[in-house]
Amino acid sequence: MKIVEPDFSRMERCGVPEVVYGEGKSVKQLLQVADRMLAKTGRVIVTKADEKKASALRDMFKKCHVECSEEAGTVVVKKKRGRARGQGMVGIITAGTSDIGVAEEARVILSELGCETVTAYDVGVAGVHRLYPALKTMEKAQAIIVVAGMEGALPSVVSGLVDVPVIGVPTSVGYGVGRGGYTALNSMLSSCTPVAVVNIDNGYGAAVLAYQIARRG
Secondary structure, three states, X not given: OOOXXXXXXXXXXXXXXXXXEOOOOOHHHHHHXXXXXXXXXXXXXXXXXXXXXXXXXXXXXXXXXXXXXXXXOEEEEXXXXXXXXXXXXXXXXXXXXXXXXXXXXXXXXXXXXXXXXXXXXXXXXXXXXXXXXXXXXXXXXOEEEEEEOXXXXXHHHHHOXXXXXXXXXXXXXXXXXXXXXXXXXXXHHOOOOOOEEOOOOOHHHHHHHHHHHHOOX
């Protein structure tokens, strides 16, 4: 029984390939969709993949080039090494080290899409002086992704200091009323400076939006 229907034409329609969301899929389902996409396009990108699923992908595609990032929860399988280049530059900032996993998901996706990335991690508002030298390294970026949990204030601060689009990514990092990322999400949506906001822990969505901005810049 065919249980998956990959969207092979998404690259032609949107300029972005379909990326496989690993969470919630069984290993069997994940391997089936990965096999079909690899056969058709020569590459498959998987997000939210735990170690069990990453290991299954490595075992199945031993003859391919496989890149796994435990921190990002991503797996990239390609028939040939190499990736696109020249699709602009995107900055990626995190408020804390606990937000790095989501930021790394965005970085992996952007890298596979051909964007150069500049990262600055653990530069949140608790020590806001760390932010200014980080932003200096991103002066050529066409967009900046800002990943933050807790109260989610950092995207608003960054947006008030730069002249490029800022994409806020709330994370589920926090405790008490901040648990689950909803406080950070509401804070970013309520920003008094212009911030585009994606869903909680959605590094992939932020990467795609930043890529669409950067490649036209």
